Amino acid sequence: MNYVLIVGAGTMGTVHAHSYLNMDGVQLAGIVDIRADAAKQLGQQTGTRVFPTMEEAMEALPEIDVIDICLPTYLHLEFVKKAAQFVKNVICEKPLARSIDEAKEMIEFCKEKGIKLFVGHVVRFFPEYVKAKQIIEDGGIGRPGVIRTSRGGGFPAGWENWYESREKSGGLVLDLLIHDFDYLRWCFGEVERVYARGIKGREKLDYTLVTLKFKNGVIAHLEGTWAHQGFSSSFEFAGEKGIVDYDSKKAVPVHLVRHVDSSIQTAGVTVPESPLKENPYFQELQHFIHCMNSGQDPIVTCDDGLKALEIALAAQEAMDTNKPVFLKSVKEELTK
Amino acid sequence: MKLAIISFAHMHAFSYAKAIQSYPGAKLAGIYDDDPNRGERAAEDFNTQYYESLDVLLSTDIDAVIITSENSMHKVHTVAAARAGKHVLCEKPLATNIEDSLEMIRTCKENNIILQTAFPVRFSSPVLRAKTIIDSGELGEVLAIKGTNRGTNPGGWFIQPEFSGGGAVIDHTVHVVDIMRWFLKSEVKEVYAEVDNRFVSEKIDDCGILSMEFDNGTIATLDCSWSRNPSFPTWGDVTLEIVGTKGTLSVDAFAQKIDVFNERGHKYHYWGDEMDAGLMGDFIESIKEERIPSISGLDGLKALEVALAAYKSSRQKEPIQLSQV
Numbered sequence: 017m018n019y020v021l022i023v024g025a026g027t028m029g030t031v032h033a034h035s036y037l038n039m040d041g042v043q044l045a046g047i048v049d050i051r052a053d054a055a056k057q058l059g060q061q062t063g064t065r066v067f068p069t070m071e072e073a074m075e076a077l078p079e080i081d082v083i084d085i086c087l088p089t090y091l092h093l094e095f096v097k098k099a100a101q102f103v104k105n106v107i108c109e110k111p112l113a114r115s116i117d118e119a120k121e122m123i124e125f126c127k128e129k130g131i132k133l134f135v136g137h138v139v140r141f142f143p144e145y146v147k148a149k150q151i152i153e154d155g156g157i158g159r160p161g162v163i164r165t166s167r168g169g170g171f172p173a174g175w176e177n178w179y180e181s182r183e184k185s186g187g188l189v190l191d192l193l194i195h196d197f198d199y200l201r202w203c204f205g206e207v208e209r210v211y212a213r214g215i216k217g218r219e220k221l222d223y224t225l226v227t228l229k230f231k232n233g234v235i236a237h238l239e240g241t242w243a244h245q246g247f248s249s250s251f252e253f254a255g256e257k258g259i260v261d262y263d264s265k266k267a268v269p270v271h272l273v274r275h276v277d278s279s280i281q282t283a284g285v286t287v288p289e290s291p292l293k294e295n296p297y298f299q300e301l302q303h304f305i306h307c308m309n310s311g312q313d314p315i316v317t318c319d320d321g322l323k324a325l326e327i328a329l330a331a332q333e334a335m336d337t338n339k340p341v342f343l344k345s346v347k348e349e350l351t352k
Numbered sequence: 353m354k355l356a357i358i359s360f361a362h363m364h365a366f367s368y369a370k371a372i373q374s375y376p377g378a379k380l381a382g383i384y385d386d387d388p389n390r391g392e393r394a395a396e397d398f399n400t401q402y403y404e405s406l407d408v409l410l411s412t413d414i415d416a417v418i419i420t421s422e423n424s425m426h427k428v429h430t431v432a433a434a435r436a437g438k439h440v441l442c443e444k445p446l447a448t449n450i451e452d453s454l455e456m457i458r459t460c461k462e463n464n465i466i467l468q469t470a471f472p473v474r475f476s477s478p479v480l481r482a483k484t485i486i487d488s489g490e491l492g493e494v495l496a497i498k499g500t501n502r503g504t505n506p507g508g509w510f511i512q513p514e515f516s517g518g519g520a521v522i523d524h525t526v527h528v529v530d531i532m533r534w535f536l537k538s539e540v541k542e543v544y545a546e547v548d549n550r551f552v553s554e555k556i557d558d559c560g561i562l563s564m565e566f567d568n569g570t571i572a573t574l575d576c577s578w579s580r581n582p583s584f585p586t587w588g589d590v591t592l593e594i595v596g597t598k599g600t601l602s603v604d605a606f607a608q609k610i611d612v613f614n615e616r617g618h619k620y621h622y623w624g625d626e627m628d629a630g631l632m633g634d635f636i637e638s639i640k641e642e643r644i645p646s647i648s649g650l651d652g653l654k655a656l657e658v659a660l661a662a663y664k665s666s667r668q669k670e671p672i673q674l675s676q677v
């Protein structure tokens with residue numbers, strides 16, 4: 017049995033908790049949150065013990081094998097290091113951290129201590145993204161040429177509005193577009209240069225358009241939005257011989273529309289769903305647990321997380337300076 | 353009103369010829385083409401006269417010409433028509449360089465004739481509706497636009513730079529840049545572009561992503577790639593994703609289609625309004641009313657400047673200020 021402690025009972029903590037509940041060989045043993053009500057609510061939903069701090073949880077639950085950090089990004093470094101004192105396996109939500117220095121410190125700290133660190137770049141576990149990559153690798157579109165991706169929806173709600181602070185979340189480019197940076201790098205290798213333009217200085221409204229030029233010549237255009245209603249994601253890979261196209265707005269197998277209830281003063285609610293037996297978060301976390309036990313390398317490593325972070329920070333710099341940013345590889349600098 | 357078409361090198365000549373013939377009071381009075389075979393065939397198809405000599409055609413009593421020759425020939429043909437006092441509707445891009453465009457604009461002005469650039473997308477019903485929504489203020493301030501004008505490699509002279517002036521970037525930048533300028537009532541200030549040759553075997557730019565900033569601060573990108581392949585259900589697209597302070601607006605100019613699946617595969621059949629009729633009507637009415645055309649030569653030049661700046665940016669790998677062009 018693998019005993020898991022989740023730290024952070026917000027949006028992601030809730031998703032992770034429900035994933036562990038249905039996972040064979042895994043027991044969600046505890047949940048930590050400084051907000052007693054959030055912890056209590058998730059604890060009740062999942063029938064799990066809750067604690068205000070990691071220290072208290074570890075004292076009560078010495079059997080924990082893995083600590084899963086679902087905290088706001090600016091707390092990742094501190095809590096990964098803290099977790100590394102207690103357990104041999106740490107899972108950390110993406111992005112690893114807000115800066116290369118922080119991410120490297122985290123990775124090196126874990127390496128030195130022999131701790132396995134996993135980073136939650138969950139897009140690598142979305143079946144539509146996995147399938148597209150496979151089709152491209154099987155030559156389904158010939159040589160890839162122009163790639164377009166889109167991701168986003170409304171402005172995210174978080175504890176104490178932490179998403180609104182670029183200092184805390186890294187903003188849209190770091191928090192949201194990092195998914196596509198990681199995925200595209202997985203598909204097409206290293207990025208040579210990055211250009212980005214975004215809207216600036218708007219409250220609870222953000223929108224960024226990024227162009228990547230990969231070393232292999234592929235051009236990618238990414239849209240990241242916190243200016244739309246309802247989450248969606250899409251991609252289109254155009255190659256010499258073919259096109260792979262996906263839009264979550266169009267691939268909706270179940271779509272509930274509730275009638276307008278005049279007494280509640282709201283418009284009709286529409287809830288699109290894409291049900292799967294095992295959702296991508298479940299698959300990701302199950303894979304990490306499997307890697308923990310087998311020693312197998314994960315599909316996404318923390319070095320990948322660092323590389324994605326590098327692209328994101330370059331995009332941010334391009335946006336701030338209005339100039340393309342040429343990436344220098346951080347890989348060599350990593351201690352082996 | 354008598355109109356003539358100069359050259360059937362560009363396939364739009366066919367739909368313009370149809371648009372002329374279906375416009376009340378307009379007549380397609382002749383066709384000039386430096387390729388006699390092509391010219392004679394077109395004259396036969398449209399039941400009009402073929403002229404071997406441009407001068408002879410221009411000496412007749414026609415009121416105006418539609419120029420659908422190779423891009424590099426637009427200047428010679430426009431200047432000749434202007435000197436003969438014939439109004440000009442010129443296919444986009446206006447020319448292959450700034451100097452030619454300026455000379456065209458100048459000559460037309462000196463001879464007091466209308467020079468209109470053929471930007472038919474301005475007459476697309478969905479695009480017109482989007483313009484109305486933006487002008488009404490419903491979107492608030494427009495902060496960003498993500499555009500696409502993708503297409504299929506047209507082949508022929510389009511991929512011979514000496515005739516076309518360039519590939520996908522010059523071919524497909526100008527339409528949507530024109531729409532963005534028109535929507536925003538603002539000029540492009542800065543352009544950055546990634547341009548490459550990744551789809552066709554001939555050495556020509558066939559894909560590009562432009563990033564732009566307008567004078568009013570709006571940011572925009574445009575995908576002008578010839579990235580549609582023969583099995584794609586349609587030739588290409590014109591789309592605009594517009595982000596405003598009060599909402600978002602998604603425009604897909606050719607979304608009015610039905611899907612057809614048969615032995616030829618899957619194809620879109622468009623059923624929305626035709627834009628070329630609107631363009632032609634506007635040109636003819638401008639001449640009749642002696643008014644400034646709704647799309648000018650300057651509009652053509654402004655859009656061309658952006659395409660040329662995109663090439664320069666991709667060579668220099670840095671953003672280009674438009675005044676530098």
Ligand SMILES: NC(=O)c1ccc[n+]([C@@H]2O[C@H](COP(=O)([O-])OP(=O)(O)OC[C@H]3O[C@@H](n4cnc5c(N)ncnc54)[C@H](O)[C@@H]3O)[C@@H](O)[C@H]2O)c1
Pocket residue numbers: 023024025026027028029048049050051054068086087088089091109110111136138173174175176178191
């Ligand atoms: N993979 C994905 O698809 C995805 C989606 C959303 C968020 N994320 C990432 O997950 C992380 C968490 O985001 P979220 O949306 O769940 O945030 P959230 O604001 O919903 O939740 C954060 C929780 O952490 C708690 N917390 C804050 N400080 C704490 C502390 N010192 N000790 C214990 N608990 C503390 C808060 O009370 C809150 O409940 C972020 O890094 C984010 O980027 C990933």
